[in-house]
Amino acid sequence: MLPILFIVIICVLLIGYSAGKPYWREHQRNKLRKRPFKKEWRKVIQQRMPYFKQMPTDLQLQLKQHIQVFLAEKEFVGCNGVTITDEIRVTVAAQACLLLLNRKTDYYPKLTTILVYPKAFVKSQQTTNAAGLQYTQDVVLAGESWEIGKVVLSWQDTVKGALIPDDGHNVVIHEFAHQLDQEDGKANGAPILGKRQNYSCWSEAFSEQFALLQKQASRGINSLFDHYGATNPAEFFAVASEVFFEQSKPLSQQFPDLYTQLKKFYHVDPMHWS
Ligand SMILES: [Zn+2]
Secondary structure, eight states, X not given: OHHHHHHHHHHHHHHHHHHHHHHHHHHHHHXXXXXXXXXXXXXXXXXXXXXXXXXXXXXXXXXXXXXXHHHHHOEEEEOTTOOOOHHHHHHHHHHHGGGGTTSOOOSSTTEEEEEEESSOEEEEEEEEOTTSOEEXXXXXXXXXXXXXXXXXXXXXXXXXXXXXXXXXXXXXXXXXXXXXXXXXXXXXXXXXXXXXXXXXXXXXXXXXXXXXXXXXXXXXXXOSSOGGGGSOHHHHHHHHHHHHHXXXXXXXXXXXXXXXXXXXXXXXXXXXXX
8 A cells, every 4th residue: 555655646746846847947047037147248248249239129138038048057068178168158148049039938948068169170971972872071060950969169150150240151040040940850941830831831932942042052153041051951941040140131132931931930020120
């Protein structure tokens, strides 16, 4: 009798813990959001991220609140001699949290750790050639997003991406767009969009422009999008996200359907930021 009672109590406690966990986490996050934003962190944003000044004040405040939660929940690890400082943490967090504005967010739930390298790093990658043969080659990367647990960033490229707010290149936006894409499994160019009909509108707008970019890339024709976006639909979504935040006007003029989809997904309209 006693063991059964014991098992029942344990089960009740476990169920209570699982049911209460999200509420407890939200309570903790609310407390973090209400904390005064450190002066030194504000300074880092002002110096490292000129983009911040262009944002409406309500979004600036929201971004700072997200940064507080992000920094409390994610671990940063320096690689190849990098010492993690608040400058690194805040510069990364500020750009990563741009993608979370005006939405209900769980702060990249699969991500635990951000690895920071001093500059672009080399990685061995398995590639398949046109004949279907697999081979290993070394590739130089500015960033990488793992499906579970990690984002890897080059600090040199992170700084450059933040300092030049209008060139359509931002490694942090790129890798964290992959994180959003990976929330429902493998990155495939379609993050969680809600209703089924949202997926068909998304697919229509994205596949047309992805096919165009592939054509342009194969013929060496310039595009608003980096040709790297032609690699696969997941890369196209990440590249399009960089352009959405950094070159919103030309994007909305040249690819209005794509702009509309991204505006709907990111819940912001950077074209109207000053
Ligand atoms: Zn990528």
